Amino acid sequence: MAKANSSGIRRPPIAKWFLAEGVVLAVVSLAFLGLRGQVAGLSALLGGLIFLLPHGYFALKAFRYTGARSARKIMSSFYQGEAGKLILCAILFTMVFKWIQPLDVAALFLTFAIMLITNWITPLLLGSYTQQS
Template sequence: MWLQQPPVHRVIVAQLAVSAVLTLALSPLGFTFALSSLLGGLCCSLPNAYFIWRAFRYRGARSAKLIVSSFYRGEAGKLVLTTAGFILVFTLVKPLEPLALFGAFIAVQAVNWFAPLLVGRRKKGKPA
């Protein structure tokens, strides 16, 4: 029996879409606001993409140890990538608008609250 991989990639697509919308919405305030917003969104969505890639590599009960290990490694990598992203932004990007940067980061992170709706549920009667 083949286990179908959950469509968790939809979360990343939604996060990138929120990043783009926020960037466009803040562009009338100037290039600094738009760039800061885009970078804040990317500091959230790219590490999440790494986590999803890492965490959902294995499926099935026989892979339980691999699944747990990959979740821990994915979360550790996500933390490192998020930290590295903020360090790079704060050291390389001048001028920077911190409110737009952190506001976009928080807004993109909030997409995770809706992850169950984005991933969806399997229909009854459909094989797993």
């Protein structure tokens, strides 16, 4: 259950969402491994991690503060988190393309895209955090 602050607005259940996204990543990576081999499986895993790691950084930065009194800190944290997420994505993609050979580029990008879509629908599938209990 998401934790409510004094204003009654709940923090999103980030850990629950990351667990669900981790399960999706494991399933997708194993599917690539089984269907297309070891290189595709590893490439899929790396594509998912390139999404999850920067997104985790964003979540840590963006959801540090709550409450109306912290509005400026919240906005600043969101901007810092988003900038950091984009920079981390670029660094991780660069590292993978530079150091991982052989690489199944299709599996890498397809899994990244699957994780992006999963991230959009996870809150819908696991229930909204804004509902009051």
